[in-house]
Amino acid sequence: SAVISQKPSRDICQRGTSLTIQCQVDSQVTMMFWYRQQPGQSLTLIATANQGSEATYESGFVIDKFPISRPNLTFSTLTVSNMSPEDSSIYLCSVLIPTVDYINYGYTFGSGTRLTVV
Amino acid sequence: QQQVKQSPQSLIVQKGGISIINCAYENTAFDYFPWYQQFPGKGPALLIAIRPDVSEKKEGRFTISFNKSAKQFSLHIMDSQPGDSATYFCAASTGNNDMRFGAGTRLTVKP
Numbered sequence: 766s767a768v769i770s771q772k773p774s775r776d777i778c779q780r781g782t783s784l785t786i787q788c789q790v791d792s793q794v795t796m797m798f799w800y801r802q803q804p805g806q807s808l809t810l811i812a813t814a815n816q817g818s819e820a821t822y823e824s825g826f827v828i829d830k831f832p833i834s835r836p837n838l839t840f841s842t843l844t845v846s847n848m849s850p851e852d853s854s855i856y857l858c859s860v861l862i863p864t865v866d867y868i869n870y871g872y873t874f875g876s877g878t879r880l881t882v883v
Numbered sequence: 884q885q886q887v888k889q890s891p892q893s894l895i896v897q898k899g900g901i902s903i904i905n906c907a908y909e910n911t912a913f914d915y916f917p918w919y920q921q922f923p924g925k926g927p928a929l930l931i932a933i934r935p936d937v938s939e940k941k942e943g944r945f946t947i948s949f950n951k952s953a954k955q956f957s958l959h960i961m962d963s964q965p966g967d968s969a970t971y972f973c974a975a976s977t978g979n980n981d982m983r984f985g986a987g988t989r990l991t992v993k994p
Contacts, residue, residue, distance in 0.1 A: 807985060807987050808927070808982075810983070872917070872929065876926045
């Protein structure tokens with residue numbers, strides 16, 4: 766399975782500022798996903814980022830607020846723009862390792878970035 | 884977005900007991916059903932997964948039971964241990980695509 770390094774692991778930010786979260790994978794992957802997990806809640810998909818194409822955003826998430834870059838097959842960034850306290854959450858990147866058998870090599874998650882907006 | 888319904892929200896089990904978590908889905912296009920285990924401060928980790936062509940998959944103390952006609956699947960943790968205390972998420976996806984998660988179950992195994 767892949768190993769994902771996500772930075773920063775946590776941050777406290779002032780409202781109105783922006784934070785860029787980095788996701789580095791130790792192998793080349795086609796599909797990367799960004800999720801948000803509010804404290805004690807489930808995971809909500811923000812967008813799917815494929816290398817070489819525009820990210821696809823889920824309902825309720827827009828590019829102006831959550832711009833994503835995917836410059837190569839091992840790296841992606843998610844920016845949380847013009848932050849407000851409602852953006853306080855854990856942000857996770859995830860990758861899908863393509864294999865015939867999804868059972869053993871499915872989705873791998875980073876440890877997440879815990880963001881607090883004050 | 885929540886296309887997978889999970890219950891219970893929390894569960895307390897005695898050490899050695901059986902923990903059972905249930906999930907239901909509507910989208911018949913889902914063809915991959917994993918369970919994730921998440922410890923505080925960590926990302927979810929794949930625990931066990933099943934495809935709809937089998938009704939049960941067992942790995943050690945963890946078993947997934949799958950009922951395609953009822954569109955339900957469940958996780959059974961046999962001989963539950965305090966180290967199993969975590970939040971468990973069921974999920975579903977359509978092939979090479981994104982993942983939809985259940986709301987999560989916070990499991991506490993008491994010694």
